[in-house]
Amino acid sequence: MKNILFNFLCSFFYLGALSLTACVGGKGAVTIETAPTVVTTFKTVLNQLPKGNGVATNPIGVSSQKPRAGLKSYSLNDSIETYAEKLSCYTSSPATPIDADSDGIALLKEYSFDCEDFVSGENTFNHKGSYKSIDKDDTVAGDRGGYRFEFDIPSWYYKNNSENLLFGGSFNGYWDTSGTNDSTKFKSDFKGSQYAEFEAPGHGILKTDYTYTYKWDVTFTPTLIMVNSNSQVSQWAEGTMVGSGSFAIEGNFVNEKEEGGTVKFEVIDGTASMSWKAVDVTFKSNCAVWYKSGSHILTDVGGNKIEIKFNCSDAKIYFNGEEMKDTTW
Numbered sequence: 001m002k003n004i005l006f007n008f009l010c011s012f013f014y015l016g017a018l019s020l021t022a023c024v025g026g027k028g029a030v031t032i033e034t035a036p037t038v039v040t041t042f043k044t045v046l047n048q049l050p051k052g053n054g055v056a057t058n059p060i061g062v063s064s065q066k067p068r069a070g071l072k073s074y075s076l077n078d079s080i081e082t083y084a085e086k087l088s089c090y091t092s093s094p095a096t097p098i099d100a101d102s103d104g105i106a107l108l109k110e111y112s113f114d115c116e117d118f119v120s121g122e123n124t125f126n127h128k129g130s131y132k133s134i135d136k137d138d139t140v141a142g143d144r145g146g147y148r149f150e151f152d153i154p155s156w157y158y159k160n161n162s163e164n165l166l167f168g169g170s171f172n173g174y175w176d177t178s179g180t181n182d183s184t185k186f187k188s189d190f191k192g193s194q195y196a197e198f199e200a201p202g203h204g205i206l207k208t209d210y211t212y213t214y215k216w217d218v219t220f221t222p223t224l225i226m227v228n229s230n231s232q233v234s235q236w237a238e239g240t241m242v243g244s245g246s247f248a249i250e251g252n253f254v255n256e257k258e259e260g261g262t263v264k265f266e267v268i269d270g271t272a273s274m275s276w277k278a279v280d281v282t283f284k285s286n287c288a289v290w291y292k293s294g295s296h297i298l299t300d301v302g303g304n305k306i307e308i309k310f311n312c313s314d315a316k317i318y319f320n321g322e323e324m325k326d327t328t329w
């Protein structure tokens with residue numbers, strides 16, 4: 001549990017912005033020492049975007065996925081649906097949501113929660129707020145029908161009483177996806193925070209507390225294939241990706257570094273503000289790295305640049321023009 005909680009802090013995913021900067025120190029600038037962490041976490045960000053006519057991965061703990069069969073305890077990956085079925089301080093409506101296109105996204109599903117020091121088993125919950133999932137067109141499955149997730153969660157905290165570990169934060173904003181046979185668009189405007197108390201192996205109890213914001217605007221244009229003489233459909237086997245975004249983070253967060261073969265962790269004060277842009281990016285499903293060509297470029301407020309350049313079989317990574325040969329994609 002302790003290792004899981006520590007790993008959680010370096011991959012706490014709210015689509016991109018947070019994961020990209022949560023383990024990076026400094027005052028808004030990326031360094032050669034922190035760049036590998038940026039690359040690793042940015043990969044996690046990209047993997048949560050759609051790679052087909054489906055749904056983007058939702059933030060940890062804020063999802064309308066069905067609970068796992070036989071679930072007896074809570075974990076970092078539990079969904080709102082799990083909590084709604086197990087905690088009486090949660091309510092949801094409608095009781096039997098409509099999903100006419102069977103894509104796993106209800107026409108409308110709303111959750112509200114008012115859990116103040118609510119104890120269940122070894123855990124205490126302080127969850128306050130609401131979450132809404134909307135299928136824009138319940139006759140067309142997946143991205144093509146479109147969906148919207150709305151977050152209004154000022155407090156979402158979980159405490160494991162047996163180990164006296166606490167984590168949580170806030171979720172506010174939206175994710176919005178729309179699509180046609182020709183393309184899929186994903187947009188978000190999101191703000192949140194994270195607080196955590198956890199034990200890092202060999203380092204005792206560490207505490208983090210920071211806020212973050214991000215905006216994303218991404219368009220995927222899959223290759224069209226002819227179905228018959230009169231119609232075409234998109235094919236996610238290959239296509240193009242255009243996107244840009246921005247994010248910022250400020251507060252106390254974990255920095256990981258290696259000294260003399262030993263990994264050390266420290267909590268530091270810092271800010272990070274970066275922009276991201278996809279440049280001439282194409283994808284192909286049978287490429288080893290999914291991306292066929294082009295680059296993802298990350299630029300911080302000081303002008304430092306990380307470029308991830310793809311060639312289908314692998315990716316080369318550069319920091320201010322110098323290849324990072326020890327960093328893999």
